Amino acid sequence: MAALPKRIIKETERLVSDPVPGITATPSEDNLRYFHVTIEGPSASPYAGGLFKLELYLPDDYPMCAPKVRFLTKIYHPNIDKLGRICLDVLKDNWSPALQIRTILLSIQALLAAPNPDDPLANDVAEDWKKDEQAAIKMAQEWTAKYASTSSQ
Amino acid sequence: MGNIPAKETRSRGASYSSGSSTSYSDTFGSRSGRRNTTSGVFSGHFIESKRSRRQEEKDKQRERHYNNLIVRLEESIDGGFLAPYGTYKSNLDYDTDIVRRLIIQRKLAPFFTPLQDFNESWSDEELLIILSQSTLHTIETAYSEAEEEEDDIDNHKIHKSQSYFRRQEQKAKLKSLITRVKEKQKEEENRFLEEKVKAKEGQPCSPYLFSKDLFLKLYRNASECPICFLSYPPYLNVSRCCLQPICTECFVQIKRLDPHPPHDDTSQQEGNSSSTPGSNANSLPHTLISEPAHCPYCAMPDFGVTYDPPSDIRVGIEGIKPSEYHLSHKKRQSIDKPQIKSSHSSSNSHLTGLHANSESGSEEALQEHDTGKGTEAVSKDLYQPVKQSKRRSSLASDAVGVITIDMIRPDWEQKLISARNKLARKAATASAIHASNLIIDQNSTLDARANNARSSVQNSYNTNLHSIEERMIEEALRLSLLDEEERKKKAEQEKNKSPSS
Numbered sequence: 123m124a125a126l127p128k129r130i131i132k133e134t135e136r137l138v139s140d141p142v143p144g145i146t147a148t149p150s151e152d153n154l155r156y157f158h159v160t161i162e163g164p165s166a167s168p169y170a171g172g173l174f175k176l177e178l179y180l181p182d183d184y185p186m187c188a189p190k191v192r193f194l195t196k197i198y199h200p201n202i203d204k205l206g207r208i209c210l211d212v213l214k215d216n217w218s219p220a221l222q223i224r225t226i227l228l229s230i231q232a233l234l235a236a237p238n239p240d241d242p243l244a245n246d247v248a249e250d251w252k253k254d255e256q257a258a259i260k261m262a263q264e265w266t267a268k269y270a271s272t273s274s275q
Numbered sequence: 276m277g278n279i280p281a282k283e284t285r286s287r288g289a290s291y292s293s294g295s296s297t298s299y300s301d302t303f304g305s306r307s308g309r310r311n312t313t314s315g316v317f318s319g320h321f322i323e324s325k326r327s328r329r330q331e332e333k334d335k336q337r338e339r340h341y342n343n344l345i346v347r348l349e350e351s352i353d354g355g356f357l358a359p360y361g362t363y364k365s366n367l368d369y370d371t372d373i374v375r376r377l378i379i380q381r382k383l384a385p386f387f388t389p390l391q392d393f394n395e396s397w398s399d400e401e402l403l404i405i406l407s408q409s410t411l412h413t414i415e416t417a418y419s420e421a422e423e424e425e426d427d428i429d430n431h432k433i434h435k436s437q438s439y440f441r442r443q444e445q446k447a448k449l450k451s452l453i454t455r456v457k458e459k460q461k462e463e464e465n466r467f468l469e470e471k472v473k474a475k476e477g478q479p480c481s482p483y484l485f486s487k488d489l490f491l492k493l494y495r496n497a498s499e500c501p502i503c504f505l506s507y508p509p510y511l512n513v514s515r516c517c518l519q520p521i522c523t524e525c526f527v528q529i530k531r532l533d534p535h536p537p538h539d540d541t542s543q544q545e546g547n548s549s550s551t552p553g554s555n556a557n558s559l560p561h562t563l564i565s566e567p568a569h570c571p572y573c574a575m576p577d578f579g580v581t582y583d584p585p586s587d588i589r590v591g592i593e594g595i596k597p598s599e600y601h602l603s604h605k606k607r608q609s610i611d612k613p614q615i616k617s618s619h620s621s622s623n624s625h626l627t628g629l630h631a632n633s634e635s636g637s638e639e640a641l642q643e644h645d646t647g648k649g650t651e652a653v654s655k656d657l658y659q660p661v662k663q664s665k666r667r668s669s670l671a672s673d674a675v676g677v678i679t680i681d682m683i684r685p686d687w688e689q690k691l692i693s694a695r696n697k698l699a700r701k702a703a704t705a706s707a708i709h710a711s712n713l714i715i716d717q718n719s720t721l722d723a724r725a726n727n728a729r730s731s732v733q734n735s736y737n738t739n740l741h742s743i744e745e746r747m748i749e750e751a752l753r754l755s756l757l758d759e760e761e762r763k764k765k766a767e768q769e770k771n772k773s774p775s776s
Contacts, residue, residue, distance in 0.1 A: 125415075127503070129502075183364075185502060185503075186363070186528050215532060218569070218570075218572070218574065219571050220501055220519075220571040220572045
């Protein structure tokens with residue numbers, strides 16, 4: 123494998139030296155392009171109290187193309203599907219090389235705080251969300267307690 | 276060969292491959308009485324020769340493109356080069372002729388050699404040691420993955436199409452081209468190394484080696500490009516919209532997204548404006564859009580940069596030799612003492628008032644800037660070279676001096692058109708298949724409804740169906756024969772070529 127670009131090395135160093143509150147990202151030992159990520163559910167959201175595990179991979183073209191990010195913890199969210207895939211513009215066409223691992227994870231945390239059922243990835247969840255938001259929020263809280271509570275991990 | 280019954284031709288089509296294909300097409304021509312089959316073969320020949328000529332041109336262009344990507348010691352300007360260092364993989368698809376010209380015209384920052392690390396507390400000696408170890412290019416990173424074998428869909432097919440062979444040939448050609456370019460870059464690198472050794476031993480060496488003063492002038496106040504995180508001299512390009520620095524190597528990486536169908540949001544308007552005139556918005560292939568690249572920092576559409584060349588460095592092309600660049604004694608001392616103030620104030624005070632050797636006639640008269648007062652006001656434009664006429668506001672994408680992504684990749688429109696054509700062809704094939712299915716469907720429903728009442732109509736449908744089937748088979752045969760013939764012709768050409776060469 124080719125040497126790791128300086129940018130990835132520096133980003134990793136800076137993630138350690140200047141961590142983002144509520145977010146951790148540690149590179150895997152055997153592949154420094156693969157990160158184990160955890161994101162705390164934002165306090166004012168149905169995901170509060172949950173700790174969500176994600177995986178993040180920096181493709182060869184990074185930073186000219188977006189990192190690949192996926193939820194590993196089950197989550198009830200209109201923009202995140204059963205496989206953990208995330209519908210977020212900055213992970214697709216709106217990616218910019220000036221964004222970083224840290225900013226992308228912050229965007230994902232923000233997505234937890236502001237679900238967008240009008241641009242759904244998980245259609246069933248989005249429908250529930252639109253039909254009865256209170257019930258959907260309750261469901262999200264239940265899932266958080268069931269799958270993402272820190273005590274259960 | 277004369278008239279061979281179609282069935283036989285069909286069943287033995289494969290074994291006939293040794294014959295000439297014109298006689299086959301004669302067979303088809305006389306049998307079905309359709310002229311276009313025969314003319315198809317002739318126009319095929321014509322297209323083939325045209326195609327090979329076009330291919331030659333393409334090859335030449337590619338050769339030129341790759342040769343332009345070689346970093347040469349002699350091709351430096353203001354302490355940077357005309358080709359990228361190789362931070363990114365070798366998929367550099369920008370127009371190298373245009374970028375070289377822009378760099379020589381000082382409209383775009385040259386490709387400076389990046390420093391992997393930079394620490395302001397380094398002494399000049401330490402900095403010079405690190406700089407003396409730098410190479411012209413990082414061959415291993417840049418060309419590392421170029422050799423990776425890409426899987427071709429036809430690899431798994433028994434019958435390999437003509438385009439498969441063409442693709443393979445292209446791949447092989449590209450591979451050998453890259454090897455040659457790599458070799459040339461290595462030669463440059465070795466020569467560079469030899470010159471450096473000579474310089475160390477005090478022997479006469481290339482005047483293109485950078486003087487210590489030039490190195491210090493460039494890198495004493497290195498700044499980091501926010502995209503590749505590498506350290507460069509502070510004379511970087513600046514985004515036209517939000518005044519953010521970007522090194523040229525990152526700039527040439529920014530590109531339009533591949534042509535794609537419009538989203539259902541605001542981007543649609545942009546798409547319409549960028550679509551070519553005369554395109555039909557109703558049919559799907561024509562709705563493909565290609566949006567101009569956005570600024571990576573502020574997402575403003577139509578990303579462009581400006582470059583303020585340092586007024587006190589004029590070395591390399593159209594300037595003095597890089598080895599002749601010297602700072603005056605006084606200024607040198609001020610550079611020798613790294614200031615521990617905030618980075619911007621130190622960078623500004625260093626950048627001014629340095630002057631180059633008076634040997635050069637073309638050298639511009641140097642102005643001593645009085646930066647003492649200006650320092651605070653310009654603190655925002657930390658990375659910009661200090662210049663009296665510094666830009667403080669954003670510029671339009673068509674303003675003078677702005678270099679946009681479309682300027683260094685003028686082929687985007689061509690790409691969009693070919694993507695549309697490709698989709699249109701696909702759509703046409705799909706609708707042809709759909710139409711033939713409809714005929715079959717219609718036929719079977721008719722079968723069921725009017726069993727024997729309308730036998731004449733049914734017959735006509737049957738013959739219709741039959742002829743369509745036949746025609747499709749003929750077409751397939753014709754194509755495979757053409758393929759085969761072409762392959763043979765090529766083989767013959769190779770044979771003819773090899774003894775002569």
